[in-house]
Every structure is written in C-alpha cells, then in structure tokens.
Amino acid sequence: MPGLIARITRFTRSPQGRRTIESARRAAADPRKRAQARSLFGRLRGRR
Incomplete structure (x- = not known):
C-alpha cells in the first residue's frame, strides 16, 4: 500500500x-477532550 x-x-x-494536525494537538492538550477520548475508547474496548 505505498500509494496510501x-x-x-x-x-x-x-x-x-498542517491545520488538521495542529487542531488535533490542541484537542489532545485539553484535559476535558482527553477525558472524553479516554471514555470513548474504554466503551469501545468493553464491547468486544
């Protein structure tokens, strides 16, 4: 898959x-967003 x-x-x-990456970095630095992501990943892992 070198094309991808x-x-x-x-x-x-x-x-x-670059704008997208910077936006993701800002969201990752926000404690509330980080907690939301952790919660989401926890729910996704629990379903398996």
Missing part, C-alpha cells in the same frame, strides 16, 4: 493537513 502512505504523507505536508 504517499497520499497521507502528502496530506500532512499540505496547509490543510
């Missing part, structure tokens, strides 16, 4: 990709 990896790499280097 190349497309992802190209996206992360684009201005839109």
